[in-house]
Amino acid sequence: MKIRLVGTDAECRLVAGRLASIVDVQEVDGPRSRRGDSKLVSYYIECAVSPQGPVTVTVQQPGSQHERASQVAQAMTRGRRRALPPGGAR
Numbered sequence: 001m002k003i004r005l006v007g008t009d010a011e012c013r014l015v016a017g018r019l020a021s022i023v024d025v026q027e028v029d030g031p032r033s034r035r036g037d038s039k040l041v042s043y044y045i046e047c048a049v050s051p052q053g054p055v056t057v058t059v060q061q062p063g064s065q066h067e068r069a070s071q072v073a074q075a076m077t078r079g080r081r082r083a084l085p086p087g088g089a090r
Helices: 009-019 065-077
Strands: 002-007 023-033 041-049
Touching: 002 009, 009 023, 009 041
Parallel strands: none
Antiparallel strands: 002 041, 023 041
């Protein structure tokens, strides 16, 4: 299995370290710089399903439901240009 992590170096290192608890990490390649003036990096992780059996992972996020929804929406639209309406600009 191959996994690509994209984020700040600190975020990617944290997640890569946590992955070792749920999969058998075989190789980690990174950090690799993203294009342009980005502060983000990429890590490429090769791993296999761990023979330990199922693992339950719980992720806790701070803030209210509305704050999290706003953060997700901002992350999804960051760097994207708005699409033209059907039929082009009016």
